């Protein structure tokens with residue numbers, strides 16, 4: 001492990017049995033995991049190069065049980081790491097040796113489907129795909145669709161503000177969640193938002209979505225559900241160069257067309273995906289766009305013709321349009337399986353996640369090719385091109401000394417490049433531990449201090465998911481420190497506490 005985590009508190013580790021006994025008074029016996037072999041199940045998440053056995057695991061079933069665990073940890077000064085399905089690619093659910101892992105898998109019920117208000121109320125351990133399955137019979141679906149949707153939970157999606165191929169048109173998790181119930185570190189249960197479309201006061205829901213388990217534990221989520229579009233079709237558009245494909249993406253958006261999804265794969269990714277799922281991808285091209293159009297049939301037909309014309313103008317070497325629903329799903333199958341497909345051609349891969357302004361796509365792709373040569377590591381590119389959200393997959397072999405470190409240095413350079421061209425460190429996978437030490441590339445000290453003040457307003461003791469997101473841990477009191485020159489108090493009119 002090359003990333004440092006906060007030094008574990010040995011006194012807490014020595015108290016493991018006592019802590020388990022105390023938890024036994026507030027949770028049923030099957031909700032506490034003490035045995036090492038059982039705790040090992042939780043030692044890692046999707047950032048599998050990093051592992052750590054948790055102090056203990058708790059698996060509560062009710063909000064009251066979550067509140068009891070958090071309030072106990074608050075009193076005793078014990079750290080807590082919330083966890084959904086453990087698919088985070090940024091190490092957000094990485095356990096701590098001196099912290100309790102709070103698994104939310106048993107919160108797996110759909111509580112209410114309300115087509116009149118176009119929403120559903122679900123527990124946070126419900127998988128993303130299960131929401132769409134639950135409302136399918138009524139002609140609805142839940143729009144954000146991470147590739148991991150079969151496994152990842154809506155609680156994890158809320159914490160990471162997850163996205164997917166359809167977020168270009170329908171927005172990310174933050175645009176599709178109407179409300180949450182959340183337990184604060186002292187055990188207080190709060191509700192933010194609800195079935196209504198707006199809430200009074202500050203947009204606290206907006207703060208909680210994407211907060212990576214640092215502000216509270218989400219115990220219920222109200223999501224927006226949308227009517228299924230009348231018609232959808234997908235276009236497979238091949239290009240002789242990445243640059244031409246990148247230019248086509250910008251041209252489609254500039255023409256005022258917002259496809260339901262617009263994804264790009266480069267040559268290594270196309271070949272890996274085609275070998276794996278036989279989606280019918282052309283193999284004689286350097287870049288492939290999958291462009292989905294949805295809506296009333298007449299609108300889709302009109303947009304299809306316009307997109308085809310733009311693609312031809314930008315040098316497309318071939319265009320295939322799905323003729324049936326089965327064919328549309330087959331076009332997507334390759335993209336959705338691109339990560340495991342790349343896993344077949346390399347012992348290990350490291351999935352990056354950065355976002356750039358769309359017009360910078362050609363420049364960034366060229367620069368990444370140069371980096372790939374510099375580090376001597378192959379790189380396959382799969383990304384949400386319409387959103388400018390890159391997912392370079394850096395191929396390496398962890399058994400070769402130094403390759404993991406080279407892959408991490410390559411990844412860090414890609415993220416620095418994203419920031420340099422006007423983009424951001426993450427698109428949808430979160431900061432976690434993975435990008436924690438790069439936060440200084442994006443934010444200055446004043447920015448980071450302000451963000452930590454916000455964290456302190458929710459969790460003064462820094463007990464929720466410490467070691468994630470912030471490159472340095474500060475005591476909350478230190479952040480309020482004030483320098484007084486020559487006895488002159490700044491803003492003397494303001495009340496002091």
Ligand SMILES: Cc1cc2nc3c(=O)[nH]c(=O)nc-3n(C[C@H](O)[C@H](O)[C@H](O)COP(=O)(O)OP(=O)(O)OC[C@H]3O[C@@H](n4cnc5c(N)ncnc54)[C@H](O)[C@@H]3O)c2cc1C
Nearest residue numbers: 084085086087088092147153155156159162163213218428
């Ligand atoms: C193959 C693969 C493909 C992926 N594709 C995508 C993609 O297309 N788009 C995308 O956005 N992501 C993708 N991901 C990343 C991952 O699936 C998402 O980040 C997902 O939202 C994590 O959900 P989870 O339930 O697994 O959460 P976990 O990994 O368990 O946790 C993630 C974070 O959420 C916090 N958390 C979990 N539950 C709660 C809760 N109830 N309350 C408070 N905090 C909580 C944790 O502390 C942690 O910080 C992919 C991952 C894999 C492995």
